[in-house]
Amino acid sequence: MGFEIIGTGRAIPPKRVTNDELAKTLDTNDEWIRSHTGIEARHLVDERTSCSDLAAESARNALAMAIEQGTCVEKTVEELALTVDMVIVGSSSGDYFCCPATACIVQDMLGAKNAGAMDIVNACSSFIYALETGAGLLSVNKGRRRALIIGADVLSRFVDWSDRSTCVLFGDGAGAVLLEKTDTQSGVLRAILGADGSGAEDLIMRKGGSRDPFKKGDAFAVPPHIEMNGRAVYVFAVNAIAETITKLLDAEHLTIEDIALIVPHQANARIVQAAAKRLALPEEKFFLNIAEYANTSSASIPIALDELNRSGRLRKGDHILCVAFGAGLTYGGALIRW
Numbered sequence: 001m002g003f004e005i006i007g008t009g010r011a012i013p014p015k016r017v018t019n020d021e022l023a024k025t026l027d028t029n030d031e032w033i034r035s036h037t038g039i040e041a042r043h044l045v046d047e048r049t050s051c052s053d054l055a056a057e058s059a060r061n062a063l064a065m066a067i068e069q070g071t072c073v074e075k076t077v078e079e080l081a082l083t084v085d086m087v088i089v090g091s092s093s094g095d096y097f098c099c100p101a102t103a104c105i106v107q108d109m110l111g112a113k114n115a116g117a118m119d120i121v122n123a124c125s126s127f128i129y130a131l132e133t134g135a136g137l138l139s140v141n142k143g144r145r146r147a148l149i150i151g152a153d154v155l156s157r158f159v160d161w162s163d164r165s166t167c168v169l170f171g172d173g174a175g176a177v178l179l180e181k182t183d184t185q186s187g188v189l190r191a192i193l194g195a196d197g198s199g200a201e202d203l204i205m206r207k208g209g210s211r212d213p214f215k216k217g218d219a220f221a222v223p224p225h226i227e228m229n230g231r232a233v234y235v236f237a238v239n240a241i242a243e244t245i246t247k248l249l250d251a252e253h254l255t256i257e258d259i260a261l262i263v264p265h266q267a268n269a270r271i272v273q274a275a276a277k278r279l280a281l282p283e284e285k286f287f288l289n290i291a292e293y294a295n296t297s298s299a300s301i302p303i304a305l306d307e308l309n310r311s312g313r314l315r316k317g318d319h320i321l322c323v324a325f326g327a328g329l330t331y332g333g334a335l336i337r338w
């Protein structure tokens with residue numbers, strides 16, 4: 001049994017904000033941001049757009065690609081949406097605070113009437129967790145064949161725009177893949193999922209959950225936002241990338257020469273460079289598009305996959321290794337035979 005990606009899509013908000021534009025209202029500058037992160041710009045949603053809007057747009061684009069490329073027999077996006085058995089949205093910035101799941105909104109927007117819907121809330125690792133969950137749900141039930149796996153985040157709504165050490169890092173976006181159960185040995189070959197909850201405080205949004213709920217009369221100088229211990233996350237991320245790659249290769253009896261491209265979570269180019277050095281790999285082995293989008297959290301890996309796919313850089317049979325890390329602290333990796 002295989003779990004092939006038969007379509008990819010992305011949704012990027014049109015509003016592009018450069019480092020220089022941020023520096024107009026924040027004590028920062030283009031040189032610091034570029035040299036410390038590799039980020040040159042980010043795309044941010046307008047006031048009317050929320051997580052489900054981006055998620056649904058990326059999913060429609062993935063469905064449209066499957067039709068255009070003839071990887072399915074259906075002829076319209078609407079017809080194909082009806083064949084989807086699961087809609088899974090990986091996100092930490094869903095439309096509603098507690099319920100309903102954003103995936104339910106997306107399922108309705110797509111007209112995917114025959115699909116179950118659920119969210120995976122696991123910060124920047126959400127997409128890899130969602131991919132493995134999707135493959136698992138397809139494998140345990142003969143009746144399920146297709147799952148839409150979406151990573152979507154609008155963290156611009158949850159950063160403190162006066163805190164230069166966090167707000168410059170993030171951007172908004174969504175990416176989606178249409179996963180199909182097949183009888184081939186290609187697609188998602190193996191995934192690793194991991195966590196170290198002792199680092200929960202290192203990347204956290206404290207307010208609003210059951211530990212510290214919103215109360216009548218609450219007033220905020222700054223709306224509830226993400227707090228981060230940048231150094232601790234950096235160290236965790238470099239280790240997570242290096243160890244996940246090594247474990248996936250060992251488990252599949254492959255060497256790095258068998259891998260066409262590594263698609264890391266796009267949090268900071270320096271994290272990727274440090275991991276490459278640790279593994280004694282050339283940096284070119286890693287795909288980076290952080291310069292344009294910044295850290296889009298759950299969306300960064302599926303956006304990258306879609307960019308690579310649409311530009312023809314992924315050839316059939318290529319081994320692609322995706323690796324993510326994020327709040328939790330969590331990490332995950334997936335080995336895909338394209």
Ligand SMILES: CC(C)(COP(=O)(O)OP(=O)(O)OC[C@H]1O[C@@H](n2cnc3c(N)ncnc32)[C@H](O)[C@@H]1OP(=O)(O)O)[C@@H](O)C(=O)NCCC(=O)NCCS
Pocket residue numbers: 027028029032033036037124164165166168228229230231233234267268295325326327
């Ligand atoms: C956030 C991060 C880029 C900070 O880089 P760093 O080299 O550790 O920088 P520091 O936090 O030590 O700050 C160094 C200085 O730069 C300043 N600084 C921080 N952000 C700045 C900004 N946007 N512009 C200008 N100066 C800034 C700090 O105030 C500090 O100044 P000081 O020395 O006068 O106190 C880095 O720690 C990182 O990338 N961590 C991982 C974060 C991440 O990826 N999170 C998401 C994971 S999914």
